[in-house]
Amino acid sequence: MPLRSKDLLSIEDLTLENIDLILETASSFEEVFDREIKKVPTLRGRTIINLFLEPSTRTRTSFEIAGKRLSADVVNVSGQGSAVAKGESLKDTAQTIEAMSVDAVVIRHWSSGSAKYLAELIKPPVINAGDGWHEHPTQALLDLYTIKKEIGKLTGKRVAIVGDIAHSRVARSLIAALNKTKAKVTLVGPATLIPMDIDKLGVDISYSLDDVLEDVDIVYLLRLQKERQSENLLPSLREYSRLFGLSKARWQRLKNGVRIMHPGPMNRGIEIDSFVADNEKALIREQVTSGVAVRMAILYLLMGGAQVE
C-alpha cells in the first residue's frame, strides 16, 4: 500500500509525496472518463460500504460512482432507519461492518473524530468523507487536483478562502493541503466566523473581501449555512452577501487568470452571484469531475487494487 497508512482520515496525516501520488493516480483514472466504457476491473469482487450518517447526495454519489467505475460492489447505508438510528454505537456498527468482510468503508458523520475512531476499530481502510467540523480530506484533494490541472504549481499562489471558516471542515482540510503545497492562504470572513487562533496555522486573515480581491489567484468560496443567522453569528444573509459575496462588480476587479472555486452546493445570490458561478473563470464543474477521479485514486491506493488497465 503505497500510502503507508491504512486509512485516509485527514490532510494532516499525508506527506507531500502521498498527495502527489494520489493526484497522479487520479490523473490516470480521469483518462478513463473519455472512454465509452468508463470502467476498470481493478476492484472487482470487493465491497465498499458508503456509510453516510449525515446526508450528502453529492459526496455519496461521487464515491458511489468512483467505486463502481473500479468495478467494486458499493452498498449504501444511511442514517435513516439504520441501527445507528436505533441507538447502536458507532463501535457496534463498525464491528458489524467489519464482520461482513467488507473491503473499505467511506464514512460521513456529524461528529468530529468519528472517522479516526472507526479506523482504529476495524481493519479495512476507512475514508473520511467529512466528520463534523473536523476534516473533509477528499474535498481538499480534489481541490488541489483541480488547481494543479488548471493553473499548475501551487507554490507561491495566493488563495483566499471566503466565508464561514469556523464551522467548515472543507476549510480546515483545504488550509492544511494548501500549506503543504506552499500556497499563500488568506482567510476572509466576518470576525464571528473566523476562529481567534487560526493564524497559528500560518495563514493571513482579513475581515474584508474587498481588501484582498486584487491580490489573489484563487477565490475559494464556502457555502454559507443559513443556520448561522439564527445562531446570531450573522446580522443577515443580505448583509453577509453585501460584504462577502462574490458579486459581478467584485469579480470585475479580479486579476486576469483568477479562478473561482466552490465545494457546492452553492447558495446562488448569497456567497456567489449567478453570473460569477456560470462564468468561465469558475472551476466549479471541474471540481466535481476531479472528485470522482480523486476518489477512485484513493479507493484504489488504499484497497490495493490490481493494476489500472
Add this chain to the structure above:
Amino acid sequence: MPLRSKDLLSIEDLTLENIDLILETASSFEEVFDREIKKVPTLRGRTIINLFLEPSTRTRTSFEIAGKRLSADVVNVSGQGSAVAKGESLKDTAQTIEAMSVDAVVIRHWSSGSAKYLAELIKPPVINAGDGWHEHPTQALLDLYTIKKEIGKLTGKRVAIVGDIAHSRVARSLIAALNKTKAKVTLVGPATLIPMDIDKLGVDISYSLDDVLEDVDIVYLLRLQKERQSENLLPSLREYSRLFGLSKARWQRLKNGVRIMHPGPMNRGIEIDSFVADNEKALIREQVTSGVAVRMAILYLLMGGAQVE
C-alpha cells in the same frame, strides 16, 4: 442515435416512426426476460442517474431494473437529504451530474417542464420519468406497447380514459400517444376534473362512464389522488366511486374483448373494483412487464448501446 433527438421528454416530440422503433426494440428486449440470465452487456461501463426528486418506487424500480439488465451502473438519487433539499437549484444539480461524466439521467420531478429544462442544460440524454402535471412519456409508451401486444393495431380502437384528467401527466401523455396512433379517445370524469378546453386535442368528453361503457375497446382507469377531495374537487370518494369506479356491474356491461388498464398503484374499491382488477380482462400486470422492456429500449436507443446479443 436513431431517435433523432437527444432526449425523451414528451410524447409530443415523437414521430410515429420513433414510437414504432421504441416498441420494436422493446419487443426484442422482452424476449430476454424468459432467459435464465436476463441481462445483455450493451451498456456495460455506462452510468445512469435515477434522479427521483418526487418519490416513486414503481417507476424508479422499473428504470433501475431496466438499466441493470443492460449492464449499466445505476445510481439512485432521491430528494431526501439531497443537495436539492438543501436549496440547490436544478441547474446546479444538473451541472454536478454532468460533471461526473454520467451517460444518462432519468428524472422524476414535481415541476412541469423540469425534464426539458434539465435536457437543455446537459449533454447526456435525459429521460422524463414524470414532470409535474405535464407528461410521463414512458408510461404512455409502455401502455401502447401493451395494447399492441395484446389486441394489435390501435387505429380506430375506442379508448376511454377515466378519472382525474386535469391533474394527470399519465393522461396527457397517453392522449398524445393515442392520437398519433389514430385511436379514438374519450375522456370520462366529473366536470371538475376535466379541463375546459381539452377537446381541442381532438378527443371526446363524457361526464358519464355509463354512457360510454358499451362502446369502448379499452378502459384506462386513472389513479384518483385522495387529495382531490380536500381540494373540494370531489363531493366524496364514495360518490366518485359510485359514478366513475369500474364496478363488477359495469364490467359486466363491457363488450367482449375489452381490456382494462391502470398505471398503478391502484386504489382498489375507488376507481377499480377488486374483482375487475384481478380479472383476466385486466392488463395491469402486463403493463408493468412492458415497462421494463420499453425503458430498456429507450435507454438503449438514447445511449447508443452496442448491438443486442
Add this chain to the structure above:
Amino acid sequence: MPLRSKDLLSIEDLTLENIDLILETASSFEEVFDREIKKVPTLRGRTIINLFLEPSTRTRTSFEIAGKRLSADVVNVSGQGSAVAKGESLKDTAQTIEAMSVDAVVIRHWSSGSAKYLAELIKPPVINAGDGWHEHPTQALLDLYTIKKEIGKLTGKRVAIVGDIAHSRVARSLIAALNKTKAKVTLVGPATLIPMDIDKLGVDISYSLDDVLEDVDIVYLLRLQKERQSENLLPSLREYSRLFGLSKARWQRLKNGVRIMHPGPMNRGIEIDSFVADNEKALIREQVTSGVAVRMAILYLLMGGAQVE
C-alpha cells in the same frame, strides 16, 4: 431445488435435512470471504428485490452483500415513498414485483404472516427477513451455523434465551431451530414478556437469570425494545437491566466454554454489559459473518444457481 420448497418462510417449514443442507452450503460460501475476489458468478443476470417495508439496515445490508457476492443484481425497495406508503396493498406490490420478472424477493414486513401471503401470490422464491412478531428464519439459521461452527453439535446443549420473548420473532425462530436440533432451551425473562402457553413448545421457563446462569452452554440475549417500558410491560429499563442484563458479575459465574450471542443491534448497558459484549466469549461478530454466508446459501439454494466455483 434441493430444499423442496419454493420459499424460506419459517423454521417450522424446514426439516433437519433442509437445515443441514443450508448450513453446509453456507460453509462452502464462507470460504469465499477469505479470497481477494469475494464473488462467485452463480446468480449473474438474476434480479433480487430487497423489499424492506420495515427499516433494518443490518439485515438489508447482509442480504444485499450476499446477493452481490453471488453476482445478482440487487434492487432495494423501502417503505418510504413507496407505493405501499401510498396505500397500495401488498397484493398489488407483489404482482408488480412479479411482473418485472424478478428472480427472488426478500421481504421484511411489520405484519406477521406477510411473507407467507407474498409467497402464495408470486412464483419467484420469497425469503422472510422478519415478519412482525412471527419469524425471522435467516437469523435462526445464522445462529445455528455460528453455534455449530464454534462449539459443534447442538444435541443436549443448554441454551438460555433471555429477554422479551413475547415480542421477538428472533426468539420464535430460534426456539423452533433449537428444538429441531435437540438442544435444551430455557426462556428467561420477566413474566410480562414471556407468553403464558409457550411451554407447549417443549421449552423450560425461568423468571430468574441467576437461577439458570450456571447450567447453560449458550446465553442468547435479545434486544430489549425500549417501547416495552411505555407499554407498562417493564417497571424500568434499570430494573430490567438489574434482573436480566448480562453484567460482568453474572458473566463471571458462567461455566467455562459458555458463549454469548445477540442478534444486534445491542443496547449496551441494558441487556448486555460492554465488557461482556467485547469479551472473547461473545460470538456477536461471528453471527454477522455467518449471516452473509447463510443468506448466500439460501439465495443460492432457492434460486437454483449454477455450481459454486
